[in-house]
Amino acid sequence: MVQVAFTSAQGDVQTVEVDAGATLLDAARNGDVAGIIGDCGGFCNCATCHVYVDERWYALLPAVEEHEDAMLDGTVCERLPTSRLSCQVVLTSDLDGLAVTLPESQSL
DSSP, X not given: OEEXXXXXXXXXXXXXXXXXXXXXXXXXXXXXXXXXXXXXXXXXXXXXXXXEEOHHHHTTSOOOOHHHHHHHTTOSSOOOXXXXXXXXXXXXXXXXXXXXXXXXXXXX
């Protein structure tokens, strides 16, 4: 199992556990994390699953691919250097304890 801490823009923390191999979006949906929508079903076509990855974890993630990069340029909220689409982050045991924050426009 991989544990992920989702922090809302208001500072509320919700910790979710999910099987390795699931995406960060899957973890958010399984844990009913408010503000992670994933309108496109996880196909990197909508950017409604935008998160800010904690800096200490960001370097452990695979590089942003071209399509995700383009989608991140079109998000409603500010793109930061640690922005990722949660549908593109596959959780591995190395990411156990991962911490992400939701952009304010996605926090409910």
